[in-house]
Amino acid sequence: MLGCDTPGQSLVVMLVAGLLAGGAGLAAGLGPVAVALLAGALALVGEVGAHVVRGDPQWRAAVASLR
Numbered sequence: 001m002l003g004c005d006t007p008g009q010s011l012v013v014m015l016v017a018g019l020l021a022g023g024a025g026l027a028a029g030l031g032p033v034a035v036a037l038l039a040g041a042l043a044l045v046g047e048v049g050a051h052v053v054r055g056d057p058q059w060r061a062a063v064a065s066l067r
Contacts, residue, residue, distance in 0.1 A: 005058045009050050017042035 004010055021039035024030070030038070051059035 006051075006054075006056065009054075010047060013046040013050060014043050017046055 017039050020042055021035050024038060025032075025035035
């Protein structure tokens, strides 16, 4: 079974994504569903971006398995 080797990174990314999406939602008057979708999109981009920047072994293995 696959697991995340970077749970702290994931926690930080999720918290930041939630705060950014919540702030944007309040500023733009978005509904809860739109804020949740925005938070999910930001978390996905943030998580992938953090792995790319770090170039950690888990990320390299995942990329290699796609080739």
